[in-house]
Amino acid sequence: MTSRTKRGIAAAAGILLLGIAVFSSVESIRALSLEKDFARAHVCPTLAPNSPDCARVTVATVAQTYDVGGRVPAHAMTFAPGAGTARVELGKDSTLLEDAFPGETVDLVWWRGSVVEVEAAGLSVPTEDTPSMDSTQNLGFTLGALAGAMWCLMGAFLRANRPWSPRGTVARLGGALGGGVLLVSGYVLLNAPVSSASVMEVVGALLAVVGLLCVRAAKSMEQRVRAAESANNGGKRRRR
Structure with missing residues (x-):
């Protein structure tokens, strides 16, 4: 050469x-820019609960908890909020799975159409969709x-x-x-x-x-x- x-x-x-x-x-x-928008997000007011730039909290029931395989193992949860179903990944270091079992009630924090946090037993765990x-x-x-x-x-x-x-x-x-x-x-x-x-x-x-x-x-x-x-x-x- x-x-x-x-x-x-x-x-x-x-x-x-x-x-x-x-x-x-x-x-x-x-x-x-997305992280700054998320940091400035406030809880949605009662009169406008579906505003895309505010954080909306809903109550959900844990339907299933399991591990996600692959190159980077992570934990996942399936919820049944109302008539629908939401599935979120919590990352490999989540401690929420130790306290949340199927049938238990948790709070889901929604922002711009995605679940960004799961709150249960006094813990708040970010999901894979959290812009952090x-x-x-x-x-x-x-x-x-x-x-x-x-x-x-x-x-x-x-x-x-x-x-x-x-x-x-x-x-x-x-x-x-x-x-x-x-x-x-x-x-x-x-x-x-x-x-x-x-x-x-x-x-x-x-x-x-x-x-x-x-x-x-x-x-x-x-x-x-x-x-x-x-x-x-x-x-x-x-x-x-």
């Missing part, structure tokens, strides 16, 4: 990651994609035949900065309190490890550059 082909692959990967970062940032802004901290999760992906795009584009366009040239210096700084951003994104994902926490922990840990490797690679490159500069200067002195 020629050097030109490698640069083309790196540039394509960088552009793809940049597109992912843009999409993720848009989703992060949308999620943040999704913006943090998307921010972590945005930072990770940006760092990856930066690393690839630096390698494609700023790589120099002489590592001690000005362009090589920019590439080393870009590598260190990209590694630092990856570390930040890994930290954000590791601390994102979302229902799919196990997946986020794995992704965050991987980003943090890659970030450390990038920073270490940039430091190693800097050491090689200094050694090359020292050897180059030594050769010039001997020729004199």
Whole structure:
């Protein structure tokens, strides 16, 4: 594989990651707006119980509780509010199932057509539809994609035949900065309190490890550059 082909692959990967970062940032802004709307939501007034931007509370009877399998195990409940049936997922860390059994009465908090909280036995548990901290999760992906795009584009366009040239210096700084951003994104994902926490922990840990490797690679490159500069200067002195 020629050097030109490698640069083309790196540039394509960088552009793809940049597109992912843009999409993720848009989703992060949308999620943040939704979280703010939810935080400002108030209980629906009696005269307008179906307003979409207020929280509506209904009484429901637990019909069934069970575990949901898959890559991220979660708990679920089926309710029978009136003539209809509602099914909600509560996440893997729900303690509500220990106190709510079929036939018991609970309160369901509705917001914009979805059940966002289940209240029973003095506990209030958010559901999978609660707009909580999704913006943090998307921010972590945005930072990770940006760092990856930066690393690839630096390698494609700023790589120099002489590592001690000005362009090589920019590439080393870009590598260190990209590694630092990856570390930040890994930290954000590791601390994102979302229902799919196990997946986020794995992704965050991987980003943090890659970030450390990038920073270490940039430091190693800097050491090689200094050694090359020292050897180059030594050769010039001997020729004199």
